[in-house]
Amino acid sequence: REVFSGGGFGGIEDLFGGGTSRRSRGASRSGSDLKIKLPLTLEEINTGVTKKIKIRRMDICKTCQGEGAKPGTSRITCPVCHGSGEVREISRSIFGQMVNVRPCNNCHGEGSVAEQRCPVCAGDGRIRDQKEISVQVPAGVNSGNYLTMRGEGNAGVRKGPRGDLIVIFEEKNHAMFIRNNDDIFVNLHISAAEAVLGTDLEIPTLNGRVRLTIPPGTQPGKMLRLKNKGIPHLHHTGRGDQIVRIEVDIPINISGSEKKMYQDLVELEQKRGLKFARFSKIE
Ligand SMILES: [Zn+2]
Ligand SMILES: [Zn+2]
CATH class of the missing domain: 2.60.260.20 (Urease metallochaperone UreE, N-terminal domain)
Known part of the structure; x- marks a missing residue:
């Protein structure tokens, strides 16, 4: 097979x-x-x-019950092969007599033919x-x-x-989820402020909505794991996890008051000095 x-x-x-x-x-x-x-x-x-x-x-075929013969008629012995379903061809060569056996063309090797073919299945016996x-x-x-x-x-x-x-x-x-083995992956988009302060959100899973705590200072690309919220294993008990990947959305259109807050933040950083190195090697 x-x-x-x-x-x-x-x-x-x-x-x-x-x-x-x-x-x-x-x-x-x-x-x-x-x-x-x-x-x-x-x-x-x-x-x-x-x-x-x-x-x-x-x-x-219900008309002929699979026999291929028109109802009321029967199958008769194939006149070509006389019921054997095989045709023997004998030829002579310098090595002596050669016998070649092949299926009978007239009855397709069945040994019998319908006297009259079933009109529904044309003699095949199947529809x-x-x-x-x-x-x-x-x-x-x-x-x-x-x-x-x-x-x-x-x-x-x-x-x-x-x-x-x-x-x-x-x-x-799927519109939202992708699958890797029995784990389910989804992106979660949070704002810059949510990433800094942390938050608590409802996450859709294949197994219902689940609350997830995003800790303060969560970095973009961080993977958070919801245990046993993935696909069941086929061959053993238990199931995969759902992995929530954090995307931090940097706002493009901001209001005047938001802009003021960001400007204050930048001023504060400049006074205090950066808490991280400006450059690093790409990994
Ligand atoms: Zn039939
Ligand atoms: Zn035949």
Whole structure:
């Protein structure tokens, strides 16, 4: 079976009863697998979600019950291969007799053909149909993780086993949050005065609003951590954190009284002298 990047998603597959035999018997052939992408919001990934999705897949033709023959008629032994499904070609060469075996073109290797083809499926025994499938997405999945739903793919030919449905998860972009592993990052913009004096603010998280204390003297770029407010871990208990990154907004348009205050501040600094070195090496 094909292996997708971003695997490491074992365990989930076991829920859908693996180990069904995919060997085909006689004329039957197993159906092919279907792959679909399932976009998910961060909110859905955070809680886990049951999604109903519509898929188009091959299903058994109800008119002919998958036999491919017009109702009332039956399948007859293929006149070309006489039921073996194979054609043998014998040729002579200097090494002696050579036997070449290939599938019969007339019956596609089935050994039998419909006396009259089913008018609905044109003899294939299957028709394309739409089906609604319920997908249970566990909390904490990542883009590229996939879920294999056994026996939900395309129907097989002549009652061969169904293929699998492979649901590949895709994380949608969020308006505010970005995700790194199971941590959530967000910028918090505070004013210069708030950075100097410190403040107490409500922060939105995927798990509700949380109060965060910004200590006095907080520098731009400072990362503050809200423990256990991130995404649940997929493979073990617990969850990531939310990281709040401080941005200090320097005002551009200020009122006359604000300007006066800043001017007073600059005067004070000039009298007292700077408390930091003017220059430093860029790191
Ligand atoms: Zn049919
Ligand atoms: Zn044949």
